[in-house]
Amino acid sequence: MKPLPLFLLLLVLLLLTLVLETLLPAMSFSGEAHLVLFPMIFSFAVLVLPFSGALSFAVITGLIQGLLVMQIENEHVEIQLGWFIIFFVSWALILQFISDITTGVRWELHALSAGLLTVTFLLGEFFFLTFARGNFLITKEVFFLCFVPAGFSFLLAPLCYWLLQFLLSRPPHIRPIYLSPL
Numbered sequence: 001m002k003p004l005p006l007f008l009l010l011l012v013l014l015l016l017t018l019v020l021e022t023l024l025p026a027m028s029f030s031g032e033a034h035l036v037l038f039p040m041i042f043s044f045a046v047l048v049l050p051f052s053g054a055l056s057f058a059v060i061t062g063l064i065q066g067l068l069v070m071q072i073e074n075e076h077v078e079i080q081l082g083w084f085i086i087f088f089v090s091w092a093l094i095l096q097f098i099s100d101i102t103t104g105v106r107w108e109l110h111a112l113s114a115g116l117l118t119v120t121f122l123l124g125e126f127f128f129l130t131f132a133r134g135n136f137l138i139t140k141e142v143f144f145l146c147f148v149p150a151g152f153s154f155l156l157a158p159l160c161y162w163l164l165q166f167l168l169s170r171p172p173h174i175r176p177i178y179l180s181p182l
Contacts, residue, residue: 006168007053010045013164014061017041018068033148038065039117040110040153040160042088046095047105047113048168058092059085069125078132079125087124091117107161115154122146 017037026034042061046054066084070077095113099105123146130136 003050003053007045007049007057009168010041010049010057011060014038014041014045014057014064018064027148033145035152036118036122036149037153037156039121040114040157042091043095043110043113043117043157044105044161044164046092047099047110051096054092054096055089058088062086062088065121071129073133076132079128083128087121091120107158110161111154111157114157114160115150118153119146119150122149 017040021035021037024035038061042057045057049057062085063081065088066079066081069079069084070081071079091113095109098109098113102109126142126146
């Protein structure tokens with residue numbers, strides 16, 4: 001698939017997963033942790049897109065995610081929008097570098113990056129909010145709410161990878177019924 005249609009398709013999938021995340025209820029069996037799906041799409045997109053497309057996708061993801069998470073407390077924005085963009089661009093650079101080293105997109109790399117991206121995103125968001133509010137308190141529940149969604153992202157990422165590979169792969173060339181001349 002050409003890079004621009006692939007970019008647009010993955011961007012639509014990212015938006016759909018963000019909508020799906022907000023519609024899904026918290027998982028009661030996991031301490032009210034929410035399922036985080038967008039890192040799987042982001043990791044796949046950054047791994048399969050060319051360098052410029054991956055950086056553009058990272059900027060757009062950072063902008064969208066920053067606007068979704070932005071909270072204003074006492075007329076002060078707690079986490080600036082630029083931090084989200086820097087976070088996703090940094091991950092895009094790391095994943096592009098690793099995919100160049102491994103010479104391709106592998107499902108193991110996708111699963112590992114989705115899990116690590118989820119946990120670093122949630123922990124980073126927690127640390128930024130606690131520093132902005134001035135009450136830095138780390139409990140077991142905080143780590144539980146960060147690592148459980150990361151574990152689910154890690155476990156669901158291979159399924160997402162194979163599904164996206166199936167959807168984006170070209171159909172096999174169908175031979176014509178008639179015989180070609182010798």
